[in-house]
Amino acid sequence: GAVVSQHPSWVICKSGTSVKIECRSLDFQATTMFWYRQFPKQSLMLMATSNEGSKATYEQGVEKDKFLINHASLTLSTLTVTSAHPEDSSFYICSVGQGASGNQPQHFGDGTRLSIL
Amino acid sequence: QQQVKQSPQSLIVQKGGISIINCAYENTAFDYFPWYQQFPGKGPALLIAIRPDVSEKKEGRFTISFNKSAKQFSLHIMDSQPGDSATYFCAARRGSARQLTFGSGTQLTVLP
DSSP, X not given: OOSXXXXXXXXXXXXXXXXXXXXXXXXXXXXXXXXXXXXXXXXXXXXXXXXXXXXXXXXXXXXXXXXXXXXEETTEEEEEETTOOGGGOEEEEEEEEOSSSSOSOEEEOOOEEEXXX | OOSEEXXXXXXXXXXXXXXXXXXXXXXXXXXXXXXXXXXXXXXXXXXXXXXXXXXEEEETTEEEEEETTTTEEEEEESSOOGGGOEXXXXXEEETTOOOOEEOOOEEEEEEO
């Protein structure tokens, strides 16, 4: 069964709206979760590392004020795209690394397709 | 800097044939190399993974070949089936870091 649950799977909204995406680890506690963005026919690009109980670590070029990450519990991380614009339309995917040492497989959610009109 | 280079970009194979996807990496600190399969509208699913202390790993129809000296690894799909049609990504991870560095992806089409 699914290890990671992501919600919603698809969202369409108007420009200027803020959108929240949830990522839940179903089978184990996750101190670290990852958020990726994927444009059509392209690879996954890491946006940020979500750390439970502390600030997220953002990759270079990713606006932290634009993409707000909250990791309030060991099973839930949220990504909020604030004041979304058409260029933010993309496929957002979260992942969870199994195990505390990091030497375990990483499992991905089924993604959220965000379309900004 | 693209740390994991993947080829080909697309691949068309007849049913029953062998699909081969290649990846090369630059960072010798990488020590975990997974392959993911992604269907349209879905997240990537882990297929098979290898560590550099072995040269080959096989799981069912999927085999990873690893060449540490050449810094290359490849995925072989034996007896390819139309249901294998998907995008395949190689990836690499270094040491205790948990984030993955992905290749650019290969769109595989298996013709019936």
